[in-house]
C-alpha cells in the first residue's frame with residue numbers, strides 16, 4: 001500500500017471512529033434516523049477532503065431480504081452529500097430487481113464485466129441512471145448488516161473501483177449497521193421504560209382522579225411550560241413523562257382519608273401531607289427517575305417556603321417540582337372534586353392572577369414560571385379540552 005493510501009486509510013478510520021463516538025453519546029437522545037446516520041457516515045468517510053469516494057450513492061435502508069426495492073440517490077461532493085432523488089422504487093419482479101448480495105460486497109468495473117459500455121449501462125435501472133446523471137463505469141455494492149436489511153451502491157470511483165474501496169465500504173456498513181441496531185434496542189428499552197412508568201402512575205393515581213386523564217394532562221402542561229421556558233430538549237422530554245408520577249405516594253394513604261368529604265383530623269392531614277415523602281421513597285434512587293423523584297417530593301412546596309413537606313423556598317425547590325406544581329394546580333381547579341365543582345379556563349386564570357381561599361399565586365408559584373404560564377395559557381386550555389373525555393364519567397356516579 002502506498003504511503004498516500006495509508007494516510008487516507010488512517011484518516012477514514014478516524015472519521016468513522018469520531019462518528020461512532022458522537023453517535024454512541026447521543027444514542028439515548030435519538031437524534032438521528034437510520035438513513036441520516038448512513039448519509040453522515042458516507043459524507044465523512046468517503047466525501048471528506050482528500051478522500052477517495054464514489055461520484056454517487058444509491059442507498060437502500062428499508063428493504064426486506066430478497067426484495068430490496070426502495071432507496072435514494074445521493075451525489076458525493078467534497079464535504080457534502082447532495083440528495084439527488086426522491087425514493088426510487090424497484091419492482092422486485094423486474095430485471096432490475098436488486099439481488100440479495102450474498103458475499104456482503106461486490107466490485108464491478110465495466111471493462112472486466114462486459115465488452116461494451118452500452119451493454120453495461122443496460123443493466124442499471126433507468127431512474128438510477130438518470131439520477132446518477134453520467135454513464136456508470138464502475139460500482140461497488142455492499143450489504144448492510146444488522147436489524148435493518150439494506151444495501152449501499154457506490155457508483156463511479158475515479159479510474160476504477162478497487163478492493164481497497166470495497167474494504168472501506170464494508171467497514172462503514174458494518175459499523176453503522178451495528179450502531180443502528182444498537183440505537184433501535186435503546187429505543188425499545190426506552191419505550192418499555194416509559195410504558196412501565198405510565199403503568200405505575202396509573203396504578204397509583206389518586207382515587208379522585210381515577211379517569212387517568214389528569215396524569216396525561218399534567219405531563220403535557222409540564223412539558224409545555226418547560227419547552228416555553230427555553231429548557232433543554234432532554235429536560236422537556238423527561239418532565240413530559242415524569243410529571244405523571246407526582247402523586248405516586250398517595251398509594252400509601254388509605255382511600256377513606258383521600259376521599260373523606262368532611263374535615264380531616266390532624267392525624268389524617270399529617271398522613272396526606274406525607275405523600276411526597278412516600279412518593280420519593282417509592283421512586284427509589286435510580287438516576288433515570290431523578291426528575292420524577294424531585295417532582296414527587298417538591299410539588300407541594302411553595303415559593304415563599306410555606307408548603308410541605310420540608311418548607312423549602314425559592315430556588316431550593318427543584319425546578320421540575322416548581323413547574324409541576326403550576327400544572328397540577330391548574331388541573332385541580334379545572335376538575336370536579338368531592339368538595340367542589342369544576343372551573344372554566346377563565347375562572348382558573350383569575351385564580352392564577354388574584355388567588356382564592358387556598359391559592360396565593362405570588363407566594364406559592366415561581367414568578368418566572370407564572371409569567372410563562374400566562375404567555376401560554378391558551379395551550380393549557382387546549383390541552384385540557386383535548387385530553388378530557390366528553391363524558392367525564394360523571395354519569396357513573
Ligand SMILES: [Fe+2]
Nearest residue numbers: 246247299300
Ligand atoms: Fe400531590
Ligand SMILES: [Fe+2]
Nearest residue numbers: 214246247328
Ligand atoms: Fe395531581
